[in-house]
Amino acid sequence: MIQQQIKGVIFDLDGTLVSSELDFQLIKAQVGCPRDLDLLDFISQLPSPYMRQEAMNIVHQHEMLDAHNAQLMPGVAKCLEQLTLMQIPMAIVTRNFGRAAKLKLSQCNVPISLMLTRDDAPAKPNPSGLLHIAKQWHFTPNHCMYVGDYLYDIQAAHNAKMRSCLYAPHEIPHYASQAHHILHSFDDLPQLIKAFG
Known part of the structure; x- marks a missing residue:
């Protein structure tokens, strides 16, 4: 071939x-995502726009902190x-x-x-x-x-x-x-x- x-x-x-020092298990715990589910998939399926936004805000905070230390x-x-x-x-x-x-x-x-x-x-x-x-x-x-x-x-x-x-x-x-x-x-x-x- x-x-x-x-x-x-x-x-x-x-x-x-x-x-990257992102602790995905910690982030999942903070947004209520089960350990075995994909974080972004879980957030996208939350029942209300407000809940999705609140969860993403937590993710963004972790990502920005991680970016400063990269x-x-x-x-x-x-x-x-x-x-x-x-x-x-x-x-x-x-x-x-x-x-x-x-x-x-x-x-x-x-x-x-x-x-x-x-x-x-x-x-x-x-x-x-x-x-x-x-x-x-x-x-x-x-x-x-x-x-x-x-x-x-x-x-x-x-x-x-x-x-x-x-x-x-x-x-x-x-x-x-x-x-x-x-x-x-x-x-x-x-x-x-x-x-x-």
């Missing part, structure tokens, strides 16, 4: 390009520099909300201007954000790679028919086998993309 060339790379934000992940700056030299277009699709995500980009000096947050497109694992970026680049999805650190990232890539790359710098999670690639260090990403050249 001939591997498709990777022409563009889309990244997740939290836990991938920048650090730091660039190891090896990211050099990796993005190399991908720029390789003329690989880059974008970000995050489940975070716009204000917090933009603060993280400016605080950590992430040189990627094209970003979709949950304010712009349905949250992952819905593939809409990823497909929107591919369309903007005029690439077919199979020429794009999505890099993220969580199951939703792998699922979003599969749903978009893109190559999935799981960033797992420490432990390998049980769902890692679902990803096309596992990235232990950002130092390895440019070589991985070159291998598809």
Whole structure:
């Protein structure tokens, strides 16, 4: 089987390009979301607009606090520099909300201007954000790679028919086998993309 060339790379934000200390179990407890349910799905199904707004306010407070403490992940700056030299277009699709995500980009000096947050497109694992970026680049999805650190990232890539790359710098999670690639260090990403050249 001939591997498709990777022409563009889309990244997740939290836990991938920048650090995140969001405690989702604490947030779920504060909004009354059961531990095993997706937080955003739970909030979207609350019975009144007021309850949805109150719950989102709590989430926003946590996300803004997290944004103020965010730091660039190891090896990211050099990796993005190399991908720029390789003329690989880059974008970000995050489940975070716009204000917090933009603060993280400016605080950590992430040189990627094209970003979709949950304010712009349905949250992952819905593939809409990823497909929107591919369309903007005029690439077919199979020429794009999505890099993220969580199951939703792998699922979003599969749903978009893109190559999935799981960033797992420490432990390998049980769902890692679902990803096309596992990235232990950002130092390895440019070589991985070159291998598809």
